[in-house]
Amino acid sequence: MHPRYAPALFGLLLSGLMSLIVSGVATARAAGLSEAFPQLWLASWLMSWSVAFPVVLVVAPLVRRLVARLTRAPEG
Numbered sequence: 001m002h003p004r005y006a007p008a009l010f011g012l013l014l015s016g017l018m019s020l021i022v023s024g025v026a027t028a029r030a031a032g033l034s035e036a037f038p039q040l041w042l043a044s045w046l047m048s049w050s051v052a053f054p055v056v057l058v059v060a061p062l063v064r065r066l067v068a069r070l071t072r073a074p075e076g
Helices: 003-031 037-070
Strands: none
Touching: 003 037
8 A cells, every 4th residue: 555545544543443442332331241232332333433534534634733733842
């Protein structure tokens, strides 16, 4: 894969993993660890990821700029 796709791939993987973890915790808290948990988690994760990935693509450049403003290289 060409390196120019690195930011989008990073966003895809990060949003996938984060939404997987967060939806798993939220689903377990809401529904418990019943037999239906895996199906509920999968449905929750796919919905979450479908929102998280585009949000990451839009928000990441804004966050990078904010971090650049809040941090500076040492002077001198």
